[in-house]
Amino acid sequence: MKQITIILSIIVGLLTFTTTYAQTKKDRDQYEIQVDGLGCPFCAYGLEKKFKEFKGIKDIAIDIETGDFSFTYPAKQPLTMETVLAQVVKSGYTPNDSKITRYDGSIETNEKSEEIALQDVTSARLYVNGMCGMCKARIEKVTTAITGVASAVWDVDTKMLSVKYDPNKTSESAIEKAAAQVGHDTKGTRATDEAYDNLHACCKYKRAQ
Amino acid sequence: MVVFVVFAFAKAYAQGPPITADKPIMLGGNSFTTKTLTEIRNTERGTIAYIPVMLHYLPTKNSLVALHLPYTTYDLSDVSGSGLADVKIMGKYQFFRKDGTGKTFRMVAKTLQTLPTGDKIDVMDISTGLYSGYYGVVAGLETLKYGISGEIGYNSMPNGTLDEFRAKLGFGLPLLKPQYPNKQLNLYFEYNSVWLHERDWYQLLYSQGVQYALKNITFDLAVQLPLVQEIDANRALNYSIFLGTRYTF
Numbered sequence: 001m002k003q004i005t006i007i008l009s010i011i012v013g014l015l016t017f018t019t020t021y022a023q024t025k026k027d028r029d030q031y032e033i034q035v036d037g038l039g040c041p042f043c044a045y046g047l048e049k050k051f052k053e054f055k056g057i058k059d060i061a062i063d064i065e066t067g068d069f070s071f072t073y074p075a076k077q078p079l080t081m082e083t084v085l086a087q088v089v090k091s092g093y094t095p096n097d098s099k100i101t102r103y104d105g106s107i108e109t110n111e112k113s114e115e116i117a118l119q120d121v122t123s124a125r126l127y128v129n130g131m132c133g134m135c136k137a138r139i140e141k142v143t144t145a146i147t148g149v150a151s152a153v154w155d156v157d158t159k160m161l162s163v164k165y166d167p168n169k170t171s172e173s174a175i176e177k178a179a180a181q182v183g184h185d186t187k188g189t190r191a192t193d194e195a196y197d198n199l200h201a202c203c204k205y206k207r208a209q
Numbered sequence: 210m211v212v213f214v215v216f217a218f219a220k221a222y223a224q225g226p227p228i229t230a231d232k233p234i235m236l237g238g239n240s241f242t243t244k245t246l247t248e249i250r251n252t253e254r255g256t257i258a259y260i261p262v263m264l265h266y267l268p269t270k271n272s273l274v275a276l277h278l279p280y281t282t283y284d285l286s287d288v289s290g291s292g293l294a295d296v297k298i299m300g301k302y303q304f305f306r307k308d309g310t311g312k313t314f315r316m317v318a319k320t321l322q323t324l325p326t327g328d329k330i331d332v333m334d335i336s337t338g339l340y341s342g343y344y345g346v347v348a349g350l351e352t353l354k355y356g357i358s359g360e361i362g363y364n365s366m367p368n369g370t371l372d373e374f375r376a377k378l379g380f381g382l383p384l385l386k387p388q389y390p391n392k393q394l395n396l397y398f399e400y401n402s403v404w405l406h407e408r409d410w411y412q413l414l415y416s417q418g419v420q421y422a423l424k425n426i427t428f429d430l431a432v433q434l435p436l437v438q439e440i441d442a443n444r445a446l447n448y449s450i451f452l453g454t455r456y457t458f
Contacts, residue, residue, distance in 0.1 A: 037306070039313040040351055046237040049457075062389045090238055092306075
């Protein structure tokens with residue numbers, strides 16, 4: 001009987017903890033910002049330290065190779081996109097694409113709202129060679145910067161870039177050329193040796209002959 | 210009156226990393242860094258130990274003020290003793306920044322005001338007992354693969370003869386894969402060049418440094434040796450050893 005009581009106590013305790021934890025996670029907003037200027041791990045420390053001024057911040061994660069910075073914050077005292085981006089600037093760095101996933105599932109982004117009518121948008125999947133998360137950040141950054149590109153998402157495993165763009169403003173070859181200019185070979189455009197050599201060591205993918 | 214002159218050119222500003230040079234990165238507004246970078250300098254005139262306590266504060270993301278409180282002990286051919294060295298007050302302002310993914314290029318204006326609080330033993334950068342003001346520009350490119358920093362400036366000593374042109378060049382090379390929280394082992398290759406036009410002295414020094422860094426603390430070790438010394442033979446630098454740590458909070 002004593003053993004059963006102990007086991008039941010443990011189960012109840014675990015359930016209570018799990019429920020509390022789930023509740024805690026549920027009541028928090030998720031913030032994701034791509035930050036430029038993190039040239040060394042100390043820079044990341046400076047960024048984290050500045051954001052710890054927001055009392056209640058948790059789950060801080062920084063990938064210095066991609067500049068991906070994420071954290072959670074209590075939904076009861078939500079931070080605005082402007083506040084978050086301003087804090088990155090106060091830290092001494094440059095914020096790029098940012099996303100806030102509110103506890104209720106709604107999403108806010110700071111993506112530029114291009115005037116592209118839905119009927120004008122074309123989707124394409126382009127092969128872009130690369131290796132890692134740092135490649136992903138670089139490829140997506142350079143391609144989304146092209147006028148006429150509404151979105152660009154590169155998959156590390158398949159090496160395919162899913163892109164939506166306005167064909168009146170840009171083209172697949174222009175998108176491939178942009179990726180090649182920062183060192184990534186595509187099906188139609190090969191990067192120069194110089195651009196490839198400038199890639200970070202972890203980004204040195206195997207090139208086709 | 211006999212003026213006792215000691216000269217050695219090693220620089221130990223330690224606004225780093227890097228170790229003996231400088232770089233323009235600032236770690237966010239409203240933060241403090243405490244540092245020490247002990248220098249043991251051996252010259253033809255004798256040995257000097259310099260032990261500063263440095264407090265750096267960033268009131269904004271673009272500005273820094275710092276106070277360096279140094280203690281020195283020296284055993285020179287013509288004088289020996291110990292006590293407070295020249296206190297220094299530093300100011301920096303970042304006026305240019307260009308960021309990219311995993312890299313940044315920045316430029317800062319810098320001034321270093323040296324107060325006449327030390328003994329008049331003419332040990333440059335440590336204890337001269339004379340006021341001097343330094344004005345310069347620091348620029349640096351920091352990436353996850355390497356770091357390059359450069360500095361150029363002029364130090365003016367109105368009541369002395371240590372007016373000088375300074376130039377520094379530093380290269381940093383991380384030996385471990387970049388990761389956060391930090392765990393770094395960095396090599397530094399640093400060159401310091403000084404021309405004292407009033408004395409017609411010139412010196413070029415090379416420093417080899419290694420640094421172990423964790424999240425907000427570093428441990429630094431460097432050896433500095435002369436490459437070129439066109440100065441009085443009895444003032445020549447043999448070597449300097451730097452041992453330091455810095456903590457940011």
